[in-house]
Amino acid sequence: MSFILSDETGYLIFIGGGLIMTAIVLLLIFVDTKWLGTRKTFEWFSTAGRSIKSGLLASSVISAWIWAATLLESSTVAYKYGIGGPFWYAAGASIQIILFAVVALELKKRAPSSHTFTEFLYLRLGKFGHKVFLIFALLANSIVMAMLVLGGAVALNALTGIDIAIACFIIPLSIMMYTYFGGLKATFFADYLNTSFIFIVILILVVGIYFFNPHIGGITGLFEGLQLASTLNPVEGNSGGSFLTLASIGALIFGIINIIGNFGTVFVDQAFWQRAIAARPKSLIKGFFIGGLAWFAIPFALATSLGLAGIAMHLDLSPLEVSHGLVAPITISTLLGEVGGILILTMLFTAVTCAGSAELVAFSSLFTFDVYRTYFKPSASGRQLMRVSKYSVLMFGFGIGVLSLSLYHIGLSLQYIYLSMGILIGSAVGPISLSLIWKKTNKISASFSALCGLLLGVIVWLFSAFSLYGNISVASTSHDIPLLLGNLTSFVSGFVLVILGSLIRPDNFNFNITKQRIIVVEERIRSLIKEDNDESFLKKRTIFGYKYGIFFTLILVVIWPLPLFFSGYIFSYEFFLFWILLSIVWTISAACFLIVKPIIESKREISIVLSNLLFIIRSKFQIRNYDHKFSMSKNNPSENPVNTSFKRILVAVDGSTSSIRALDYASHAFQADSIIYVVHIIEWPDDYEQDTEYDTELMKRVEKEGRLMLSSILIKNSKRCERVVKIGDPANKIIKTANDLNVDFIVLGTKGLGNSDDFGHVTRKILSESNKPVLLLN
Known part of the structure; x- marks a missing residue:
């Protein structure tokens, strides 16, 4: 059997791409920690410092919501139902992001210091409720991650021939590589790059298909091809059997x-709660709203173009290929050949790695906080939590x-998992939401309603499959009606049972308990939370969120589609043209915002990074000049380039050759009545004095060893x-000590004991942040 791409190309994209992503993440971590002053703590790893702004938040929300199914299953429903399929995919998965923002803001109000939503539920519902919803959260993580891996593996196999068993482990490996090092903050950075890339590729593909591809014949050719397909293979349940209508029973059932x-996969998935926790409260509503509306463009534009193109070209796909989501890869490969295969595979890689990284960090937080710290070691330090988090x-x-490979071997396709989740x-959606927003929610009812809803949903699903098709099998349970009844029963019963139980026996929970008992160790983060927790502001944002959340929901799933459904309207060419152009404009607008907004919000950080890069470039040309002046000044003091009238000089010494040369220079160059402060910094976290992990005796011993080291240096x-x-962060301590001692001048080496080729990170930070004159010696 021949494949569009070689297996070497598949390995290159997924393994090579994983290595490239890891390198990018490590570079971003370096910039963030060394140049922007961020400290690598557990808060940094799991909550990104709780400082994410709306532009980056929107990009990250989209990235976490671009599954393999977004690129694959959305095109499949377009191929099955016509233009109504991708619309209901887009609308049916955008409103959750918009409505979730309101509930997530309630978590910010009720428990501003929480790390996971289940951490809040532990106090709200007790141990039993915590365990119940922790299981649901872990189940959501597993389902989403399995869909990502399985969808990617099947597409990788179809395009390159790589064995699915191998693909099921290559894909998680590529995700783990950069998640292990980067945590949530690095994931946000990578999300921005990947989201920007995906939107650019989508625009290239969509514009190419509609306006330049000879196989399609432009928008006119696509419209005529769909009309012909509707005549030859009319769609059962669609108005007039046409692919050009939203009046589709199948598409509506899929939409519900x-x-x-x-x-379920938004409200029960820690990945989205994690993004809400990482965001500033003032950015949360805006970031999620824009993220939801911008995400709408992906299935609306991409799936419409690829799915309808597959119909218009009369591609003959087997039911197995359709169920595994191969409509998009096969269509794009038919249109663009090898280039198309590379583009769709690269998009799949970026989608799978970003959403997969979000799920990995989410699972890591749940396991670390809600399993390890809650039930095994409540007194765990930040470093222990970081270690457990990475191992998880x-x-x-x-x-x-292993799970993805098992699901494949028992015959469960991407489509089956997606529709049954x-x-x-x-x-669990109703009990979780009401536990956050309604103080009368009964904790016992909340827990049992989620369990009973699950049981009732499964029973109705299996019973309806047996009643309609005479057996219970993967085939019978994959039909639309059993899936629809099972999903409705599970979702509605969860809400109904918790409301009834709470009305019969209401609680009166005091949400101040969750504010007071969930704490953050880091003082800087506590200060930020306190600054952001303005009750009147949060109340205004909540009202705004409810008002516009309901408004956008009604627009997307009622006002826009239902008149077109009930009227039985079949698109004319003019309306079809308007629909296509709207999808392109929507995508361009979303792409512009998602690419430009984070840059505007990060202009200060970008300025710092650029100034450091310019400094490094300049230093390459200046370093030899420093060496020349230094050697000249030792032989001829009259040619000393430094003002020797300075009276108070600080020399930073760490034992490196350049720092010893700096000390030697200072002892020769400055006047006899000047005072030289020889400062040695023992690198340690700045907050060690507040951290119970470090005892006083240990600190005294460390400081004593530092004094011994300093006394061993001979000073003229x-x-x-x-x-x-x-003791502390070297750059911060040198700057602070220089200010405390009111020195006139700082002398230090270009680099310390590290392996830097040019200037060390301490030197760069002192140059960028100190207000004292600085002399560097190599």
């Missing part, structure tokens, strides 16, 4: 299933590879030198 299932990333990644997790004219030892 899609809406219910995706409520590896554990979950390899475990998902609401039955398994939809019953040592009578006018004072030795100072400090």
Whole structure:
């Protein structure tokens, strides 16, 4: 059997792409920690410092919501139902993001210091409720991750021939590589790059298909091809059998299933709660709203173009190929050949890795906070939590590879998992939401309603499959009606049972408990949370969120589609042209915002990075000049390039050759009545004084060793030198000590004991942040 791409290309994209992503993430971490001053703590790893702004948040929300199914299943429903399929996919998976923003803001109000939504539920519902919803959360993680891996593996196999068993482990490996090092903050950076890339590729593909591809014949050729296909192969349940209508029973049933299932995979998935927790409260509503509306463009534009193109070209796909989501890869490869195969595979890689990374970090947070710290080691330090968090990333990644392969071998396709997920997790949506927004929610009712809803949903699903088709099998349970009834039962019963139970026996929960008992260790994060937790502001944002969340929901799933459904309208060429142009304009607008807005919001950080890069470039040309001046000044003091009238000089010493040369220079160059402060910094976290992990004796011993090191250095004219030892971040401590001692001048080496080829990160930070004159010596 021949394949569009070679297996070497597949390995190159997924393994090579994973290595490239890891390198990019490590570079971003370096810039963030060394140049922007961010400290690598557990808060940084799991919540990104709770400082994400709306532009980056919108990009990250979209990236977490671009599954393999977004690119594959959306085109499949277009191929099956016509133009109504991708619309209901888009509308049915956008409103959850918009409505979730309101509930997530309630978490910011009720428990601003929480790391996971289940951490809040532990206090709200007790241990039993916590365990119940922790299981639902882990189940949601597993379902989403399995769909990502399975969809990617099947597409990789179809395009390159790589064995599915191998693909099921290559894909998690590529995701784990950069998630392990980067955590949530690096995931946000990678999300921005990947989201920008996907939107650019979508625009290239869509414009190419509609306006330049000879196989299609432009929008006119596509319209005529769909009319012909409607005549030759009319769609059962569509108005007039046409592919050019929203009046489609099949598409509407899919839309209802899609809406219910995706409520579960947003409201029960820690990946989205994690993004809400990482966001500033003032950015949360805006970021999620824009993210939901911008995400709408992906199935609306891409799936419409690829799915309808497959119909118009009369591609003869087998039911197995359709169920595995191969409409998009086969269509694009038919249109563009090898280039198309590479584009769709690269898009799949970026989608799978970004959404997969979000799920890995989400699982890591759940396992670390809600399993390890809650039930095994409540007193765990930040470093222990970081270690457990990273190990859990590896554990979950390899475990998902096994799960995905198992699902494939028992015959469960991407489409089957996607349509049945609401039955398994939809019953938890109501209890979780009401526990956050309604103080009368009964904790026992909340827990049992989720469990009973799951049980009822599964029973109705299986019973209806047996009643309609005479057996219970993968084939019978994959039909639309059993899936629809099962999803509706699970979702609705979860809401109804918790409301009834709470009305019969209401609680009166005091949400101040969750505010007071969930704490953050880092003082900087606590200060940020306190600054953001303005009750009146949060109340205004909540009202705004409810008002416009309901408004956008009504527009997308009622006002826009239902008149076209009930009227039985079949698109004319003019309306079809308007529909296509609207999808292109929507995509262009979304792409512009998602690419430009984060850059505008990060202009200060970008300015710092650029100034550091320019500094490094300049330093390449200046370093030799420093060496020349230094050697000249030792031989001829009259040619000393430094003002020797300075009276108070700080020399930073870490034992490196350049720092010893700096000290030697200072002891020769400055006047006899000047004071030289020889400062040695022992690198340690700045907040060690507040961290119970470090005891006083240990700190004294460390400081004593630093003094011994400093006393071993021979200093010319040592009578006018004072030795100072400090513990903490070297750059911060040098700057602070220089200010405390009111020195006139700082002398230090270009680099310390590290492996930097040019200037060390301490030197760069001092140059960029200190207000004192600085002399560098190599």
